[in-house]
Amino acid sequence: MKSLLTFLFICISTLAFAQNQTYLINGVLKDSTDSAPLISATIILINEADSSRKYTTSDFEGNFTFKNLENGKYSLLFRYVGYKTFQIVQEVNGKNINLGTIILNPKEEMLEVVEIEGKIPPVVQQGDTTQFNAAAFKTNPDASTEDLIKKMPGITVEQGTVKAQGEDVQQVLVDGKPFFGDDPSLALKNLPAEIVDRIEVFDQQSEQAQFTGFDDGESKKTINIVTREDMRNGTFGNFYAGYGDEDKYKAGGNINFFRDDQRISIVGLSNNINDQNFSSQDLLGIASSGGGRRGGRRGGGGRPGGDVGSFLVGQSGGINTTSSFGINYSDEWGEKFKISGSYFFNYSENTNDQLQDRETFISEDSSQYYTENSESNSENYNHRLNLKLEYDIDDNNSIVYSPSFSYQDNQSLSYTDAATTQEGGALLNTSINNYFADNSGYNFSNNLLFRHRFSKRGRTVSMRFRTDINDKDTYYSLFAENEYFNTITTLDTTDQQSFSNTSGNTYSGNIRYTEPIGRRGQLMVNLERSITKNNSDKKVYDLNPETSTYNQLDSLLSNTFDNTYNTTSAGTSYRLRIRKGFFNVGLEYQYAELNSDQVFPVVEGADISKSFKNVLPNMMLMYRFSKSSNLRVFYRTNTNAPSVSQLQDVINNTNQLSLSTGNPNLKQEFSHSLVGRYSKVNPDKGSNFFAFINLSQTDNYISNATIVATQDTLISDDVVLQKGSQLSVPVNLSGYWNARSFISFGKPIEALKSNLNFNTGVTYSRTPGLVNYKESLSNTYNISQGVVVSSNISEKVDFTVSYTANYNVVKNKLQPDLEGNYFYQLTNGKANFIFGKNFVFSADINHYLYTGLSDGFNQSFTLVNLGFGKKFMQNDRAELKLTVYDLLKENSSISRTITESYIEDTITEVLQRYFMLTFTYRIKEFKRM
Secondary structure (H helix, E strand, O other): OHHHHHHHHHHHHHHHOOOOOOEEEEEEEEEOOOOOEOOOOEEEEEEOOOOOEEEEEOOOOOEEEEEEEOOEEEEEEEEOOOEOOEEEEEEEOOOOEEEEEEEEOEOOOHHHHHHHHHOOOOEEEEOOEEEEEHHHOOOOOOOEHHHHHOOOOOEEEEOOEEEEOOEEOOEEEEOOEEOOOOOHHHHHHHOEHHHEEEEEEEEEOOHHHHHHOOOOOOOEEEEEEEEOHHHOEEEEEEEEEEEEHHHOEEEEEEEEEEEOOEEEEEEEEEEOOOOOOOOOOOOOOOOOOOOOEOOEOOOOOOOOOOOHHHHOOOOOOOEEEEEEEEEEEEEEEOOOEEEEEEEEEEEEEEEEEEEEEEEEEEEOOEEEEEEEEEEEEEEEEEEEEEEEEEEEOOOOEEEEEEEEEEEEEEEEEEEEEEEEEOOOOOEEEEEEEEEEEEEEEEEEEEEEEEEEEOOOOOOEEEEEEEEEEEEEEEEEEEEEEEEEEOOOEEEEEEEEEEEEEEEEEEEEEEEEEEEEEOOOEEEEEEEEEEEEEEEEEEEEEEEEOOOOEEEEEOOOOOEEEEEEEEEEEEEEEEEEEEOOEEEEEEEEEEEEEEEEEEEEOOOOOOOEEEEEEEEEEEEEEEEEEEOOEEEEEEEEEEEEOOOHHHHOOOOEOOOOOEEEOOOOOOOOEEEEEEEEEEEEEEOOOOEEEEEEEEEEEEEOEEEEEEEEOOOOEEEEOOEEEOOOOEEEEEEEEOOEEEEEEEEEEEEEEOOOOEEEEEEEEEEEEEEOOEEOOEEOOEEEEEEEEEEEEEEOOEOOEEEEEEEEEEEEEEEEOOEOOOOOOEEEEEEEEEEEEEEOOOEEEEEEEEEEEEEOOOOOOOEEEEEEEEEEEEEEOHHHOEEEEEEEEOOOOOOOEEEEEEOOOEEEEEEEOOOOOEEEEEEEEEEEEEOOO
16 A cells, blocks of 8 residues: 555656646726726636636736636626726636726716615625625624624624524635634624625635545635725724723724735734633644544533643633734735734633532433532633745646644633432532642644646646644642442542643645546545544542652553554545536545554553444535525535543543543544535525525444442442442444524515514434433434514614524433423614714613523523713724623523533623723724725
């Protein structure tokens, strides 16, 4: 196999530098009235074969160029503020195309322009891209891009997570360029709505997939913010500072320098009012081997120590003090070199009080109940650096290099008071737990891609090499007093310290070669190799009462573990262009080896080696019913290896009433997924419809086997699971299913000068598990309904009214009669008015309703935020505003977690009523073209 790969690599690399040919389209844009060049106009090139698109802007002389074009038919759209949009269709057939001078005509007189603007279609479908015209959604002059997209159908922002068409948005681009890496919130919160020309929503494929035309399953739901041509040369931003009662404060701002292709953005904030702008990528690099978390998807009591989920520092509960700073840069250095990069730092201090109530299923007619009160404090420092370099060697060869680095340091201290009771309230155990942890780690990755086009249309070769390196160090101290109530009452005290290191390295590479087959077909052959190595070393030391030092190694809780996971894949795919779309079908063979080596303690037979052979089919269909409607269907299969923390056979006792351990006998998961997306717009009526469905099924799903001790149970040498305590072990089980759907419909209501958006969704999840060796099958159903009415009256009158309802049905095989159904609804009204001599009034009112939860958790409350201020100085650049948050002092935070073995309700401490006086100053200086 190695000889074959080497031979193919040499052959393809030799072919890569053969003589080749692609073509270009160029021209110049001018004004029809005086023949002056139009600077920074937007030109969009759309390949009519697959709807892929390229963007460029005209230079100071009005010139524009599209390079690296294959033979085919292309649509070109020319756009410039104040001018009529112009479109042409051009065919490339074996030679470069010079369009000469393209003349754009100014729009009619202002009165007529106003009438035209009023008829701008809110949504346009262009291929697989949904485009929202910003001018069709009125916002107040101070609105952010996040405020703008909330008015658009199918786009929501829920607890800091941006969703579009039912899926999480993974990245936001600005004029097609990265903005602070993959953090959607930074762009949406810091860019003003007034610079936005349109919003594009699409699934962006990987750089390699875009080049080959074959889907590789690595697409990201993406929002592209296209800025207005007249606001691409200037300086804009805002600065603010506020102070309130009880020493509440906030300060921050952003400044943006746009000079055609060169973009520099600086953001910063500091506050103690829970204003956060972190993303889910701010975590330690401890997931190199993939898989879920220890103990399946739940983790070991939520404590740090090897669990990816426990190191998320994004939107968190409790009271947060936050400081952050970031800078983003993008530019084009000449015609061949593009660069974009960002640095982001954040510091957060969190104080959190929580109350948890959990019901654990034991048998058909029996449960036990766990209640926990916790107080915690944590400090987190995070540095994140991203870079992307693109170099066009010539018209047919290019390189893309994308490195990234993040470093995190986190310290946490918690105090927990917990108890477990039986049916009827009999006390089983109590626990008082003091825990301190100090974690630090880094994650480094880079991705190098080489692309080459041959002279024959459709013949290409591309090679990708990727490296991921991560390392994490953890220290914790634990002091716990646990009391167990059996025939006799026993008291157990734990006083220990732990030192651990987890590291991982992944090296991967692939080669993809495409060859045209006939006039409409294309074949791709791919080879891929991946090598992953993980190491985990954990040492636990008990207190030596004689010396008062921690020098007694606890071998039952200590472990050194090495793990490797290597894959070799080979496959082929065929792509066929049809009259109204295209069809892909492919097949891949994957051979994988999973090796685990327990170095300490030495146990005979603990070393395990497994191999897996899988055939991975895939399919994709894109069909255009018309220019305004299309259907996309994807079928994919994939494998997922268990993580090192799931494999490591060592007990985690940081929560001694709920222990967890790994399982070195785990196998890889095998998953099937089927995704369908349908969209249709009616530009004449301004209406739009979108439907999404996702079906997935997993064999050898990594779930949990939970043992709930009904009596004192010996689970290993010298380790006793006390009555009422639990032990969770990850196991492979079949029977996991998930189905999710989302439908949205939007249209303008001319009588109200508003937009009306409906959305609905149904979700079903079937999760297998084991409780005391019995199958515990959890079936959950969710039905959601939402409606949004947003104003489109003027910049001075801006309001949004919305309603969201979620009804959840919970069924469990262990307890068929379980009544776990619950209901949640949110009613929101938000308004901003500018009146009189630039006075400002704002209101944000939310009513929350929770029913069907545990006793004491059902709530109905209203959160009222009001503000009154005045704009002043030249062009209303300054504003002074007094705001009251949570006027009625009713704010609360409630959540429910459902797994295969328990239902848990949580109330988390939140910030309540305070007043704040804020001064804001806005900068807006744009060059006239």
